[in-house]
Amino acid sequence: MIVKRKQLNLWERLYLPAVIGGFKVTLRHFFRKKVTMQYPEERWVVPEGYRGAPYLVKDQDGNTKCVSCQLCEFVCPPKAIRITPPGSTGPGADRSNAEKMPREFEINMLRCIFCGFCQEVCPEEAIFLMKDYSLNGTSRAEMIYNKEKLLALGGVHNDPIRKWKHKADEARSQGMEP
Amino acid sequence: MSTATPIETKPAPPPSDKLKVRVNGKEVEVPKTTPDPVSGKPLPTTMIQACFIAKVEVPHYCYHPKLPVSGNCRMCLVEFGTPAIGPDRKPILNPDGTPKIAKAPRPAIACATPLSPGMEIYTDTPTVKLMRAGVLEFLLINHPLDCPICDQAGECKLQEYSVDYGQSESRFVEAKVHKPKRVDLGPRIVLDDERCILCTRCIRFTRDIVGDDALGIVNRGSHNTLTAYPGRAFDNNYTLNTVDICPVGALTSKDFRFQMRVWFLKETKSLCTSCATGCNTVIGSREEKIYRYEPRENNAVNGSWMCDHGRLNYKWIGREDRLREVCSPQSTALSPQSAVLSPAERWAVAVRGIAEKLKHAPAGSVAMIVSARQTNEEIYLLAKLARALGALTDSVPRILEGDRLLLSADRNPNSTGARLAGIAADPMGANLPKIAEGIRSGHIRTLIVLGEDVTRHGIGADLLGKLETLIASDILPNETTRLAHYLLPGCAHAEKRGTFTSTKGRVQKFMKAVEPPGDARPEWEFLRELASQVTGQAGAASIEGLFNQMAGEVPGFHGLTWSGLGDTGATATI
């Protein structure tokens, strides 16, 4: 498509009025409150509910909460999560009645789109999108966070329900080995 | 007519061996009797079977079409009505002349209620839905709700019906009854008694189908617990079928335990290769790794079952030491070190080299030992080649002990195919000593071995060393492949398509589930190239075409077509 160049009128061709108009905008902003932040020395306050990087958490007793159900791996739209289930030879679960936990858990932060589906689908409240937004590394491999790293970054989640502990206690009170 | 014959001669079926019923208003005609799944005796057709024929789903747990009816879970409750009879014993008619239906005051379990003529079954009334929700709530009161750690999740009937009839919140506030968890039932089975809904499918299967009365329920009321007979393990050769039929995650497989969530598994229709019965299977694989075999229903072959021996015989497919490279110490281009050629080029060089050798081999100087674990198509191509070369051929028999249910004494999946194509001697293995003798006398100079380690079958390394050319194709390394002058890496059945002929002559096809490693290619592909280069006849280039071509040439397969085999196969003339 050819767009015809509009013929400029005399006022427009004078050039100076347009320059003055531009300077007016500049001056207006010059005296306003500054919004530029000296990142990274200065950081903004991340609001509640912000969806940053997904990390794994432990419960208040120091147990890995993830039971390797692989629902997040299934739901993750960009396939950023990769879980290696324990199989029969893998590590036993921290809470023995939870029976399993992942042998390996990797999130490729380069693929993650921070949608929060993993947190939403997790039946064990073991993965949360936290406030980290600045993720960097010097190689692609470094951006694949493994289980150890995810747990270290995720920290502790104060779980009010403590399903597995409750189940174990209830079973023991009936004389059953949980 | 012999007088000794018992009164089993069937009378011509009377015209009234069908009856008409209505399912949700739709009229269906169903047989009056259905054979008992175990004894084969005719039993009155039940409401659930009529619903099945009418293609109306009735949720159920304890009913299984291949097991005797037990009627304990109550999930299949339906409402029904029968034609009303007046005091004069005559049907009461509606004003429009149709029979008036007297709706039964109470529901009935569809799995155990026989039909009567003119019966009407209602499966979609609000009452039926409420009953299902109620039964489900009862089944779940003591259930541990541990789907995140349960291997059945994704194929669990409790989950499925909960989606349809369940509640999102539990009304149960009391403490749940706790039962034994992680019970070691036998060498292949783990039991979680808290998940068990006491449907007794497993008990009926092992008692009535396998004939091993190993399981039972002990304790009373909500403490009912499934257990193995005290002091003995649940260890017959069919235990893993109970994992399939257990509608919940109570019985799980030790082998598959915590390996992979089922929703990731790609399902491929396949066959079991561990014996000549040819049980139909489904291969569950994810990203080129096989996780499990499951039986696939084929009433002409294996019903819904398969044996544990065959089911667990898959790990070798993913072994690290699989043969991956086409190599030939005789050709510099194919030495293991030369990485200059692409796999396709390596195959071309190898096939051309072998074809040259075979073309110049004097008649009768070539012999072939072809495993009866190769497919019909591969055996057919080799038989063609053998005829062109005047080669002496045979297969290796594998006879062990069978059992009365499925496991055949013949552990080759395709002995019948090898016989039909004329590769195997009669009896199979009879030519092996002749081949050994031929090599010893220097009369046989070229040996083609497919899928066997001949050093374990009477043709030792010393004899192989005397050969001018040893061409071997196999999947895993062995003494024969080590000595081969041409080594052609082949595929497991899960990595290619093809057909096997079962011991009863059932020709069945299997599909490709995973990619072969390295250079490995389906044997039929390179055998076809080889056969066409040696004989000068091109032959079909696709597996479908090849099968059809074979069906035209091998008398036993006459009339069969690849597409005509369908999922469950067709019968060859044996």
Ligand code: SF4
């Ligand atoms: S936040 Fe979304 S994209 Fe990122 S790991 Fe979770 S599910 Fe995947």
Ligand code: SF4
């Ligand atoms: S273990 Fe499974 S098949 Fe056996 S009774 Fe319990 S629910 Fe039924």
Ligand code: FES
């Ligand atoms: S399926 Fe009918 S009672 Fe269980």
